[in-house]
Amino acid sequence: MAGTEEQPVKKATHHSERANQRRVAMATLVGTTVEWYDYFIYAMAAGLVFSGAFFEPVGEELGLLIAFASVGISFLFRPLGAFLAGHYGDKIGRRAMLVLTLVVMGGATTAVGLLPTYADAGIIAPIILLxxxxxxxxxAGGEWGGAVLMAVEHAPKGRRGRAGSFPQLGAPLGLVLASAMMALMSGVIAPGDAFVEWGWRIPFLFSFVLIILGYIIRRAVDESPVFQEIAEHKQQSSVPVVELFRKHAPLVVVAALVFAACNAAGYMATGGFIQSYAVTEVGLDRTDVLNAVTYGAVIWAIATYLTAIASDKFGRVRVYQLGHLVLGVAIFPLFWLLNTGDIAMFYVGLTFFAIGLGGTYGAQAALYSEMFPASIRFSGVSISYAIGSIVGGAFAPTIAVFLVQQTGTTNSVGAYLLALTVISLIAVSLIRDRSGINLSISNEAEQAIGALVTDKRQIPAAVEEKA
Incomplete structure (x- = not known):
């Protein structure tokens, strides 16, 4: 009788776990999509509107540089956000940080939609904008780490790549939503001068609706099981950031460099440079360009999901290496095809470029989570991601504008991106693939050693074989 009674309990438990994993996947997907929608709306408006609306007195060229620099300024504060969220995420939990970062991001975005322009309020307008x-x-500095750990730490070890793809999908889907909203306003609801006068504000104000949706979904998920275990055994690090840099500084640097190329390449499109260049220099229609970028984001999302799944079968590092090779090959053709002035050729270039982006992004959540020990994992993944964002994406659009202004050709931008891609390829090749490693706090001794192929210190033979 006892045996007949246990089976339904096991099935119910398994069903409950799968249901919770689906809730976590939805919470991380919706939340990061909202976060990145907010981020990308700003970047697109910077290239299409803000140079005139907020920086008009300095002239068109300098105004465009300053507008793109304002996109990059936020990256300088990502490490501070990562430090704060990592510290408290390792001490009080992943879920609380997810809810807080969502509200802060959405509130700031909604406020941008209500700002007066320079013509209305003078110098105070760009100051508040910054x-x-x-x-x-x-x-943004604190958002990614929390979402990633909620997804990966809830997942079975053989499905971490797939589970980690959901927060990763937030970036391309946020770009899809942002581009679609901008295209709708520019091409249908507020075409021409109306878009510059008031149409650009609607996508920012729409963020308020998304915040409410994301807040409700994120509040409904359970805390990460790894953090529950850490809290239960009272094994939180007192100062996780200090411990991270004292014991794992080289690992942070390598992890940051892994992300540099993907971030820089991605911000050519998401940071507004490609949209601005295609409209002002090549002469393509603004709405057509926004539609093309929306298409590119869909391809990016598909490639992100498929490569994340592939990393569960073939390993994170191998998939990453292939992704960097595809990205490196696609960089120059993207700009060559764009410069033809044929929108169809732009679509072709974006296709291969987006596949490369997905290949260098899909496995990142699982890769980073398996690199750092449990008690400092939130700090490790958040800070590595934030530093990689600065090295790669912070001022990539600004650098691209400057290079084109100085050289008169996008080949210089291609060379810049290719150099970063080579650096990131070398960096990921220095990481030991630890797919499936036990992420529990009880296995922290193994987690703390051997994440880099150059690190042979204290690695027992049994651990070496597992790695």
Missing amino acids: LLRILQGLS
């Missing part, structure tokens, strides 16, 4: 951008940077 302060709101800083808040976005603080929020």
Whole structure:
């Protein structure tokens, strides 16, 4: 009788676990999509509107540089957001940080939609704009790490790549939503001068609706099981950031460099440079360009999901290496095809470029989570991601504008991106693939050693074989 009674309990438990994993996947997907929607809306508006609306007195060229620099300024505050969220995420939990970062990001974005322009309020308008951008940077610095750990730490070891793809999908899906909203306003609801006068504000104000949706979903998920275990055994690090850099500084640097190329390449499109260049220099229609970028984001999302799944079968490092090779090959053709002035050729270039982006992004959540010990994992993944964002994406659009202004050709931008891609390829090749390693706090001794192929210290033979 006892045996007949146990089976339904096991089935019910298994069903409950799968249901919770689905809730976590939805919470991380919706939350990061909202976060990145907010981020990308700003970047697109910077290239299409803000140079005139907020920086008009300095002239068109310098105004465009400053507008793109305002995109990059937020990246400088990402590490601070990562430090804060990592510290408290390792001490009080992943879920609380997820909810807080969502509210801060969405509130700042909504406020941008209500800002007066320079013509209405003078110098105070760009100052407030920059302060709101800083808040976005603080929020983004803490968002990613929490979402990633909620997804990966809830997942079975053989499905971490797939589970980690859901927070990763937030970036391309956020770009899809942002591009679609901008295209809708520019091409249908507020075409022409109306878009510059008031149409650009609607996508920012729409963020308020998304915040409510994301907040409700994120509040409904359980805390990460790894953090529950850490809290139960009272094994939280007192100062996780200090411990991270004292014991794992080289690992943070390598992890940051892994992300540099993907971030820089991605911000050519998400940071507004490609949209601005295609409209102002090549002469393509603004709405057509926004539609093309929306298409590219869909391809990016598909490639992100498929490569994340592939990393569960073939390993994170191998998939990453292939992704960097595809990205490196696709960089120059993207700009060559764009410069033809044929929108169809732009679509072709974006296709291969987006596949490369997905290949260098899909496995990142699982890769990072398996690199750092449990008690400092939130700090490790958040800070590595934030530093990689600065090295790669912070001022990539600004650098691209400057290079084109100085050289008169996008080949210089291609060379810049290719150099970063080579650096990231070398960096990921220095990481030991630890797919499936036990992420529990009880296995922290193994987690703390051997994440780099150059690190042979204290690695027992049994651990070496597992790695």
